[in-house]
Amino acid sequence: MEIQFAGFGGQGIILAGYLLGKAIAVYEGKSASMTQSYGPEARGGACSSGVVVSRNPEELVDYPRVTRPDILVVMSQEAFSTYLPRLKPEGTLLYDADLVNPESIPEGVTAYPVPATRLAETEIGKRIVANVVMLGALVVLTRVVSPEALREAVRTTVKPDYVELNLKALEVGMAYAQNLLQPQEV
């Protein structure tokens, strides 16, 4: 199982990968590797992180870099263009609906628009937690990890003053995704 996060520097793309990887590797006891890539800029440059989960929890991930993601999370138009061709034909795509215009999504791909940055601003008042809102949505839409493992990863990773804020961001993302999954009323 391969999960790719991509966007630009400053959006918390690497933290998103770290939190997901930690939740899977430490709190669910599976074998997971996380890699990251970014340019020389502190903010604004292309940025990505990837998590590879081993099929066998007893075995180390053999090749730790994402090659064909099963799940792709994009938070910029550039990331969408760069990484969409690599997504598996039956893969799942999450995109920030206000930052990405999904021109052409291949048939077979399940795509979910998640306005994570807007939700972070309106529901929490801090756009810096957009990455964690996105993670909350990811958990509900893909069940790649349990919500509790992810909460535990947040509690043990972010600075104590920001734990509540990030846990709230998780819940906002999860609630939004649950809503997405509700059958549309006619």
Next chain:
Amino acid sequence: MSNAVLTGTHFMLGDHACAEGAIAAGCRFFAGYPITPATEIAERMARRLPQLGGVYIQMEDELASMAAILGASCGGMKTMTATSGPGLSLMLENIGLGIMLEIPCVVVNVQRGAPSTGLPTLVGQGDVMQARWGSHGDYEIIALAPSSVQEMFDFTVLAFNLAERYRTPVILLADEAVGHLTERVVIPPPEEIELWERPRPTVPPEEYLPYATDESLIPPMALAGEGYFVHMTGLTHDERGYPIINGEAHERLVRRLLEKIRKHAPEIIRYEEVLMDDAEVAVVSYGITARSALRAVREARRQGIRAGLLRLITVWPFPEDQIRELSRQVELFVVAEINQGQIRREVERAAAGQVPVAGVHKLGGTLITPDEILEALWVRKP
């Protein structure tokens, strides 16, 4: 000092795991000069060592960094520096001094694309021969190649243990991919981490000869300031440590320094074999590339190719006896490494024409993929 060993399960960067391994091994002195992709080791040491009463010094360059860790080790501390290829080039002069003076210390090289400043942020494995022969003269070196974040921790502890036991600089030959990888690391309780200490004098100061040895060929080490008279020089020296400039003395000293490692090579050399029992083709690899090799070998087995993996843990000393042994079993060696054949030549040398040796090589910047290794195994397809 209860927080010296971070016992528990972590999701940790490879470079940070290296720093924690050093601290768990008792390292309390780090001198270095930051360089991508090893900077995170220095950063972690800069934050952690002062908490533990240790010393972190950012030196003016890598020559001085290496000199500082030699000096502090003579004072009895366990010491480390961390760099990448360009920095190792500058450290080699003093690594030779450390070998000549038999000073335990650990030098981490997180390899990146080279030559020169090359590819600062991207992977390479091109410093294997630099680690072996980079300093001048005949000498033996110990170098370990970690393939995972857990091994960044474990092998750093091992590097300290080997450095102490054999009184020699040890190189941790990591690579950018492992250094910048984040994975689960289990750090055991301190009482479960086995630590070896350098041999110490058992005679009173007036009877002590700094470079006199028993059959172990490893001289007991008196520390600066504890009352023993120690003379140290990079010149060829006698048992007192005094310079003595002639061929016989040189033969005696340098022969012992070589034999000190060669004699103990069977207990120093470490490797891992996977699916080798009935293998007809052996993939030889190390570091990050060994993980691609493992996937290739498993996939080859699914395709009916009897492939196995010999993963080097000690790149130096090179396990040439094992290669010689395998030459009687396998029909092909395939060496996978992100350089143009540095270990392949060692395999060819040890196989001595008995078995053909192929290679899967890259220059650096990208990993060798499992498919690229698998293709090299197809010649053995039934």
